[in-house]
Amino acid sequence: MGGLLRGEVEPGSWLRQDDLAGQLGVSKIPVREALQRLAGLGLLRFESNRGVVLPELSAAEAEENYALRRGIEPQMLERALPRLSIVDFAEAELALEADGLSLTEANWAFHRALYRSSGWERGLSMAEILHVAVAPYVVLYTEYLGGGTDSDAEHAALLEACRRGDTEAASALLLGHLDHAQQALVGFLEAKES
Amino acid sequence: MGGLLRGEVEPGSWLRQDDLAGQLGVSKIPVREALQRLAGLGLLRFESNRGVVLPELSAAEAEENYALRRGIEPQMLERALPRLSIVDFAEAELALEADGLSLTEANWAFHRALYRSSGWERGLSMAEILHVAVAPYVVLYTEYLGGGTDSDAEHAALLEACRRGDTEAASALLLGHLDHAQQALVGFLEAKES
DNA sequence: AATCAAATAATCATATACGATCTTGTCCAT
DNA sequence: ATGGACAAGATCGTATATGATTATTTGATT
Structure with missing residues (x-):
C-alpha cells in the first residue's frame, strides 16, 4: 500500500x-x-x-492537481510558519537528505513537515492525496529523464526562508516551486500524450 | 447515504x-x-x-473548511466562467428555487452548477466533501436560529455576475460569500463550544 | 443505596463459500 | 487465415457464519 x-x-x-x-x-x-x-x-x-x-493521469489532470496545491498549500505554510518548531525543521532537513526514502516519499515528508503545525488535518490529507496522485509520474520524470534537480535547490531555499520566519518569501518560493514542478510534469505528460 | x-x-x-x-x-x-x-x-x-x-466539527475545523474552499472554489469558478452554458445557468437557477431539495443539497447544487464546467473532477469532489462536512451544522444554524437569509441574496448576485461574464466581480462575490458563511458558522460553533 | 464483578447481550471484524460476471482459449465455419 | 460461437478458467461481489471485542445488565457485597 x-x-x-x-x-x-x-x-x-x-x-x-x-x-x-x-x-x-x-x-x-x-x-x-x-x-x-x-x-x-x-x-x-x-x-x-x-x-x-490505478487511474492514469492526463496532462490536464496534472495541471488541476498543481492548481489545487497552489490553492491550499501556501495557506497551510503561512499558518504553520510562526509555529514551526525545531522538530519540524529537523524533519524537513532529514527529508532533504532522504535516506531510506524514495524520491516521492521524501518529497511529501518535506512538505508535510512545513505544513503540519498548521493543524489543518483535512488540508494535510488533501495535500497528501495530491502528492500521491502524481507520484508515479514524478518517478518516471525524474528517474528516466533526469529532471527535478532544481527541486532540491528550491526545497533548500524554502526551508531557509522558513527558518528566517520570512512568510512573504516562503510563500513566494513555494508558489514558484509548484509552478516549476507543474510546468515540468505537465510538459512531460503532454509530450507523452502526443 | x-x-x-x-x-x-x-x-x-x-x-x-x-x-x-x-x-x-x-x-x-x-x-x-x-x-x-x-x-x-x-x-x-x-x-x-x-x-x-460521524465526527463532530469544531469551530477550528469549520474555519479550516472555509479556508480550503476559498483556496479552490474561486479557481474553479474563474476557469468555468467562460465556458458556462445555458444548462449550467438553468441548473443554478433551479437550485435557487430549491424545490424538493434540502437547504444543503440546494446549496451544493448551486455551487456545483457554477463550477462543473471547469472540468476539474478532483476539485469538484473536494469541494463537495467540504460542503457535506458542514451540512449538519448549516442545518442547525439556519433552521434553529434563522440565519442564512443573506446567503440567498449573495447567491443571486453571484449568478448575475456569472451571467454578465464578469470574472472579477464573480470571484469577489464568491470570496465574500464564503467569508460571510464562515463568519456565521464559526461564530455559531464557538458559542456552542463555550 | 452504592459499587464492583461477573454474566449476558450486542456489535464488530474477518474467514469461508458460492453465484455472477468477465476473460481467455478452443474449435468450427466461412 | 479470419471471424464468431462456445466452453473453461479466472476474478469479482456478497451472503452466511464465527471468533473477538465492547457494551449492558444483573446480582452480590459493603
Whole structure:
C-alpha cells in the first residue's frame, strides 16, 4: 500500500484482490475495504465486476492537481510558519537528505513537515492525496529523464526562508516551486500524450 | 447515504452496520465497503472494534473548511466562467428555487452548477466533501436560529455576475460569500463550544 | 443505596463459500 | 487465415457464519 506513495504501482494496472490478500495473509474482505478507502481518496477506481485499477493521469489532470496545491498549500505554510518548531525543521532537513526514502516519499515528508503545525488535518490529507496522485509520474520524470534537480535547490531555499520566519518569501518560493514542478510534469505528460 | 449531504445524520452518532444493512436489504459487507469509502472521503471515522461515527466539527475545523474552499472554489469558478452554458445557468437557477431539495443539497447544487464546467473532477469532489462536512451544522444554524437569509441574496448576485461574464466581480462575490458563511458558522460553533 | 464483578447481550471484524460476471482459449465455419 | 460461437478458467461481489471485542445488565457485597 505504501507502494502507492512511492509511485511503484504502474498507472493503468489492475490490483488483483486475491493476490493482495495472499501477500498480506488475510482474506479479501479487509483488502477490499482498504481499497474502498483508497477509492474514496480518489487514488483508485472500482470498475464494476472488473476490479480495481490505478487511474492514469492526463496532462490536464496534472495541471488541476498543481492548481489545487497552489490553492491550499501556501495557506497551510503561512499558518504553520510562526509555529514551526525545531522538530519540524529537523524533519524537513532529514527529508532533504532522504535516506531510506524514495524520491516521492521524501518529497511529501518535506512538505508535510512545513505544513503540519498548521493543524489543518483535512488540508494535510488533501495535500497528501495530491502528492500521491502524481507520484508515479514524478518517478518516471525524474528517474528516466533526469529532471527535478532544481527541486532540491528550491526545497533548500524554502526551508531557509522558513527558518528566517520570512512568510512573504516562503510563500513566494513555494508558489514558484509548484509552478516549476507543474510546468515540468505537465510538459512531460503532454509530450507523452502526443 | 444521501442523508449525509442533507445534514440529517447527527454528528457524534454511531452508524450501526446491521441497521443499515437491514434498511438496504443487503448484508453488512457492501455496507462496510460503502462506509469505508466515506471514511476515505473524511466524512466518517472508523473506531476499531467500536464501529463508525460521524465526527463532530469544531469551530477550528469549520474555519479550516472555509479556508480550503476559498483556496479552490474561486479557481474553479474563474476557469468555468467562460465556458458556462445555458444548462449550467438553468441548473443554478433551479437550485435557487430549491424545490424538493434540502437547504444543503440546494446549496451544493448551486455551487456545483457554477463550477462543473471547469472540468476539474478532483476539485469538484473536494469541494463537495467540504460542503457535506458542514451540512449538519448549516442545518442547525439556519433552521434553529434563522440565519442564512443573506446567503440567498449573495447567491443571486453571484449568478448575475456569472451571467454578465464578469470574472472579477464573480470571484469577489464568491470570496465574500464564503467569508460571510464562515463568519456565521464559526461564530455559531464557538458559542456552542463555550 | 452504592459499587464492583461477573454474566449476558450486542456489535464488530474477518474467514469461508458460492453465484455472477468477465476473460481467455478452443474449435468450427466461412 | 479470419471471424464468431462456445466452453473453461479466472476474478469479482456478497451472503452466511464465527471468533473477538465492547457494551449492558444483573446480582452480590459493603
